[in-house]
Amino acid sequence: MINGEKRTAHPIRWAMVGGGQGSQIGYIHRSAALRDNTFQLVAGAFDIDPARGKAFGTSLGLEPQRCYDSYQEMFAAEALRVDGIQAVSIATPNGTHYAICKAALLAGLHVVCEKPLCFTVEEAVELRELAVSRKKIVGVTYGYAGHQLIEQARAMIANGELGDIRIVNMQFAHGFHSEAVEEANPATRWRVDPRFAGPSYVLGDVGTHPLYLSEVMLPEMKIESLMCTRQSFVKSRAPLEDNAYTLMRYTNGAMGFVWSSAVNAGSMHGQKIRVIGSRASLEWWDEHPNQLSFEIQGKPAQILERGMSYLHPSALLDDRIGGGHSEGLFEAWSNLYYRFAIAMDATDRDDQEQLSALRYPDIHAGVEGVRWVENCVRSADAGGVWVDYQ
Amino acid sequence: MINGEKRTAHPIRWAMVGGGQGSQIGYIHRSAALRDNTFQLVAGAFDIDPARGKAFGTSLGLEPQRCYDSYQEMFAAEALRVDGIQAVSIATPNGTHYAICKAALLAGLHVVCEKPLCFTVEEAVELRELAVSRKKIVGVTYGYAGHQLIEQARAMIANGELGDIRIVNMQFAHGFHSEAVEEANPATRWRVDPRFAGPSYVLGDVGTHPLYLSEVMLPEMKIESLMCTRQSFVKSRAPLEDNAYTLMRYTNGAMGFVWSSAVNAGSMHGQKIRVIGSRASLEWWDEHPNQLSFEIQGKPAQILERGMSYLHPSALLDDRIGGGHSEGLFEAWSNLYYRFAIAMDATDRDDQEQLSALRYPDIHAGVEGVRWVENCVRSADAGGVWVDYQ
Amino acid sequence: MINGEKRTAHPIRWAMVGGGQGSQIGYIHRSAALRDNTFQLVAGAFDIDPARGKAFGTSLGLEPQRCYDSYQEMFAAEALRVDGIQAVSIATPNGTHYAICKAALLAGLHVVCEKPLCFTVEEAVELRELAVSRKKIVGVTYGYAGHQLIEQARAMIANGELGDIRIVNMQFAHGFHSEAVEEANPATRWRVDPRFAGPSYVLGDVGTHPLYLSEVMLPEMKIESLMCTRQSFVKSRAPLEDNAYTLMRYTNGAMGFVWSSAVNAGSMHGQKIRVIGSRASLEWWDEHPNQLSFEIQGKPAQILERGMSYLHPSALLDDRIGGGHSEGLFEAWSNLYYRFAIAMDATDRDDQEQLSALRYPDIHAGVEGVRWVENCVRSADAGGVWVDYQ
Amino acid sequence: MINGEKRTAHPIRWAMVGGGQGSQIGYIHRSAALRDNTFQLVAGAFDIDPARGKAFGTSLGLEPQRCYDSYQEMFAAEALRVDGIQAVSIATPNGTHYAICKAALLAGLHVVCEKPLCFTVEEAVELRELAVSRKKIVGVTYGYAGHQLIEQARAMIANGELGDIRIVNMQFAHGFHSEAVEEANPATRWRVDPRFAGPSYVLGDVGTHPLYLSEVMLPEMKIESLMCTRQSFVKSRAPLEDNAYTLMRYTNGAMGFVWSSAVNAGSMHGQKIRVIGSRASLEWWDEHPNQLSFEIQGKPAQILERGMSYLHPSALLDDRIGGGHSEGLFEAWSNLYYRFAIAMDATDRDDQEQLSALRYPDIHAGVEGVRWVENCVRSADAGGVWVDYQ
Ligand SMILES: NC(=O)c1ccc[n+]([C@@H]2O[C@H](COP(=O)([O-])OP(=O)(O)OC[C@H]3O[C@@H](n4cnc5c(N)ncnc54)[C@H](O)[C@@H]3O)[C@@H](O)[C@H]2O)c1
Ligand SMILES: NC(=O)c1ccc[n+]([C@@H]2O[C@H](COP(=O)([O-])OP(=O)(O)OC[C@H]3O[C@@H](n4cnc5c(N)ncnc54)[C@H](O)[C@@H]3O)[C@@H](O)[C@H]2O)c1
Ligand SMILES: NC(=O)c1ccc[n+]([C@@H]2O[C@H](COP(=O)([O-])OP(=O)(O)OC[C@H]3O[C@@H](n4cnc5c(N)ncnc54)[C@H](O)[C@@H]3O)[C@@H](O)[C@H]2O)c1
């Protein structure tokens, strides 16, 4: 049966920091959060330019006085209201995440934070401890983690259908920044400036996406050591890389590989993950998200399709329409936000049972993404040597 | 620039008839209408079972007293409110569309009606005249008509990039009803019963979808004559067909072909359209909606991708996220509902300029779909002979 | 086990009529026949221009005196030699096939003839009777009939894996003649001139190919009636068509469809066949001949690959290299010629057992191709009406 | 114009060592060499088992006395004949290549040798010097190097259509040896035994194939340093690897990557190469060899098809049939053998002009393959460190 009618008891009062007019990622946050009546947008500090932010917020139907000049102001003012915000999403450039996330947690809010959570593992761990101690969730928006076929892959792997896992090949390699487009485009410019983007560009910006998918599919696997080499093919981007290769050894003897790139000329997204076991492989590609390739050695390859009753029950829970119809990134994000809502609600009620049944990119995923980038950069900056994973 | 923030001055007060708990198509109507704050769901007669409909409506957050037992009751009660509904969507089995649509227009409402609009051209024309005289719009939900690459195809054809149009090959041929699934499934049962489904099954249910895409892409082309042959491979479905072939001669000498099927075993959707000109062809397939194949004879085939700046401006207007990300059926429907909202608003303001610039499946599309089915059935029932298109 | 070493006891002494320097199809005949030492090229009347034909034959290593000015001369002279030719392949324009084939049979030769065998069923039946009475084989070169995955499809269908057969959709629709290329190219010119090409262009030239594949896959199915409509989009080709649609009713209630075209702009070959049963479908496409799609309704689609041990034994017999490697049209033709050699040898030895186990496009296939075109043309010329299949 | 009729003045008298009954690769050597009358098979030492080799040779039509017990015997006996062999192909297990190749060169023969040429660069250089001093060619059978679209890629890159080359991603990763199939299959067993296979398994067996394609496409690029990590997922294969990743830094700042694997479960071949420039990328895959993907950043991706007139002249030279028809591995090998014949003939005539215009995998390619494996193994065995390329 097609669910599609996701509802929680009461919508959560929700605000955004960033994601203003013309921003890349603001709309999908709103579209996903507001899709199923689980969140209600009541406030915002949408823009680095307060006036533009206010105009934008009111155009979205907010009360003007709840369109704030800054997140600090918003957190302070909302805390004084009985109907103040309960949760906030952070969709600002990377360099601000740590401070805003910390302020939000300290203000007693649940948080949805864009990746990367912050710049160092130290900061990430601090946020995690804060979240734990304050009993607040921090969701991180690895969008396709909400797609049903990722759940299907997880279930099949857990079920042993691939045999022993040997190899995990990942890539997120687009070509949109083959040239120095940042020279003309401010929204790209901060991405290649270490002050705002942090210690890496493509490793954090794209590589962490399929890495998180691998964490969902393969929850038991732990990286033991890795080596990374990174390049700045557009010279002016140095020290930040626009291309990187990472090789990983897992503690169980498996190998991992991640190709992160923004200079894969002519490629659209190229977010792919292929998990190879001793018996079979699974492959998924974000440009055709409704198909999952399942290849048992010595048998015909199979194409699994979203929405079909032969899938694992956990992969059918979130369908919004029957198989054959194309669900895409927006539905995956909506699924994530739905889970964020459930998690916030269950946390508030301290419902450990529901929480333990729930899977979403949480503060731990956020920490792990930062950790991976930190290790990659350490290896790359030492000349591409193998480093113990810390 | 990615738009994604579609807004009208005021959301339209909106209700649904049908589309209740567990219905196939109800969710996507709500998802599309409510996506961008252009509609506000305030009332409904969601279910043939009033109690279930009421429970469902309140679960969606409606006031209980605006969850009505029947559409008649709803139209009457809402007409008495200052804040009464302005528009209604009809998502009930085919056999009820005519009566509900007529009642809605008579109640002074704008209408979004599921296809087929009704069972005969006579009825369809009556609804059209009513809509025109009452100055109300009737939108019909040919979902993918809202997809950006359909606009791209239209623009390229208008621009002469295909040369003279010679051939239009269409299909919507899935396999979900290869067996008599209706025996166990009431939601399918009415589809193969002429009392509820009307004079055809797959011709109206699936064939009209790509037919409408062809009308969007090729607004000038007119069918002169057609021949149709239809089969009931699951015998108990007779006289309704589960498979049909239609051949068409257009007045300009071009040929058209439509394969409509519900017994294309193992196929997911298979909604495809290929337009062939003297110079080049275009092909689009709903299972990978973000790609459009453009094949100039004697040149390498090209894959056009949604969201890329080389597309026609009209194909970029409705983007909600950048190229490479997968937009699907839900975004196409949201685009349609956005255009329905604009059309309703412009009609109310009698803004002819805006109306003339707007393209959406309107009452004329509804009439043409009914007309095509009627001609197909006439040909098929005469043994598959060519009939003049009436 | 990979065979690849096909051998008969003695190579057959073989000649060609047509297929000269620069001809389209001559090389593949030689390549296929000579591949496995089953034929030996010893004579030829390669060209309408005797001098050019002689030069070409000697360049191929033939003795000059066995490069003849005409086929008449060749058949006469070779009959007088102890080591005279035993078989001949005819690769000339269509209009000459009947006369040459008849002369060859009368000269006591086995024949490989290009399609179409001739222009009328009457002629075809005459050739068949001659072949039968003279105990000679006539092979017809429907090239892909020799591909292993066609055998696989046949075996799976025979095995009931598709359930009852309902629909056979076929096409061979390329775009190479979207313009009047014949004006500049003599090798194309005869194809659109009824004097040389016969009563049809694309129906016979391309449509018969997938039709024969359907005969291999579905040996039991008989056409009961058909309707055909054909067009000359390049006007100067009339009365010969460059596009045609054929619908067929089989005696078992199944439906068939063939799209034949030379104006499918931008398409490469587009030879496809999809067989749909009550349980599953099979689909094969000549541009990726090593893959066969098997789609059971309600299960993941499967991609069967040539050369894999899960295939039916009859589909593994002819492999020349392991799975994963790409075999193409040349291997399929080589398989055909190998079977032609076996058939010639078995016929000479009157080995009925071997003959009955052998499958290849024989004189019956030749007759059926001509019959189909004749019926199509009869229907089309009557305005696209259904005609009983004669 | 379609060539297809490749001929040299006189066929070269040719023998084989190895490639006997049931061997994997013997047939394709014969099929390719004999395809176009450029070679004539006159002798052989086909098998490690002399009796089986003799039986096989005579079954191929050879004179029994020219089916030898060993290559030593063959080289000695043939040297005494006026019509003795002029060239020999070596299709035996890896461990024998060096000795046989050396013996053949010393016997004054041209050689076609399977890869890897030998086990160490030292041996390879010795063979090269011998070939140069004896004025003999050594061809190495990187089969797809003969495919027309590889020439197309080379021409486009040389022409600057990709901009500056930044990245070369390669893989040859099949799944046929996911299990320890060698336990039951002697033809696989030697491959994983260092005594017969040499210092590596998949690096040499599969990785060198796309590496050579990169050398053809990018003749100017030189590897500066590399790092390699290899695994034996089937434990009993250690120290030989069944999976390896190699990263390379080229002297011009570009990066290379090769994934070599025999445990990519469920994958057929997976030989792919993607060359990425500052402007565009090219991608080619051996399972669909007739298509080349050309992706200019910011433009629609293009699919180039073999046989089309828009290709570079050098990519059309070797066509055997028109575009749309599928040419595969056998045609690519035939092209290689044709070039080997030309090279042998031109070398014998000391025709430097013709030689300089000819491209084929020669002794230098052989040396470079061995060198790459040696460097990979050196890096891997040191723990996956970067090593200067020697
Ligand atoms: N999860 C994903 O798939 C995904 C995709 C794209 C971007 N992102 C992440 O989203 C974040 C935003 O990226 P983007 O591409 O939308 O950036 P953007 O530059 O397009 O938009 C940033 C927005 O934040 C606002 N802003 C900046 N500083 C602010 C502040 N101090 N207070 C309030 N508003 C502020 C800007 O005015 C702007 O509206 C980044 O961290 C990026 O890594 C994630
Ligand atoms: N546009 C498309 O792509 C598309 C896709 C599927 C269905 N449809 C169309 O949508 C319509 C509904 O199809 P479905 O598959 O959702 O059907 P369904 O049987 O799943 O649901 C029908 C809904 O209508 C309710 N209903 C029935 N009669 C009613 C009445 N008189 N008053 C109020 N509610 C009533 C039912 O209780 C149920 O909730 C049909 O016309 C169908 O052709 C269109
Ligand atoms: N089976 C297939 O897939 C396939 C594909 C292409 C063509 N064909 C068929 O092959 C036949 C030849 O087609 P083509 O495209 O190679 O034609 P073509 O015009 O390229 O070549 C025809 C050849 O026949 C020679 N010829 C003509 N009349 C002759 C005569 N009386 N005696 C001797 N030689 C003569 C010509 O000189 C020329 O060499 C046609 O019947 C065509 O339908 C079949």
Ligand SMILES: NC(=O)c1ccc[n+]([C@@H]2O[C@H](COP(=O)([O-])OP(=O)(O)OC[C@H]3O[C@@H](n4cnc5c(N)ncnc54)[C@H](O)[C@@H]3O)[C@@H](O)[C@H]2O)c1
């Ligand atoms: N170029 C390619 O794509 C490709 C593909 C497969 C194999 N190969 C190479 O081809 C070579 C052979 O591989 P294969 O898979 O065919 O092996 P195989 O084991 O299937 O066959 C080897 C053949 O060599 C014969 N032989 C062994 N030692 C001999 C000797 N001393 N004298 C004469 N004959 C001898 C064997 O009897 C057998 O017939 C290997 O070097 C392999 O790497 C290349």
